[in-house]
Every structure is written in C-alpha cells, then in structure tokens.
Amino acid sequence: MRSIQVAGDAYDVGRGLGEVAAAAMREVVPRLAWYQAFEREWVGSSGL
16 A cells, blocks of 8 residues: 555655646746847847
8 A cells, every 4th residue: 555655645746846847837938938039129130
C-alpha cells in the first residue's frame, strides 16, 4: 500500500508544479509579447 501513497504524493507534487508553471506562463507570456512589440518598434525604427 505504501507505493500507492508514494504515487499519490508524487502526483500531488507534479500537479502543484504544473499549477506553478501555468501561473508563471500567465504572468510571463504577456510581458514577453509586450517586450517583443517594444523591440520591434524601437530597435526596428532606430536601425540598430
């Protein structure tokens, strides 16, 4: 029965990491999109 408990714990940890990763993506992706647009505007127009 112990192996079932370990598997359950591993699943909980994995799910927790997945939730953290999903939250991080929700935070980071809009900022990355903003940064790419900013870079296109300014770096592209200044000819750098």
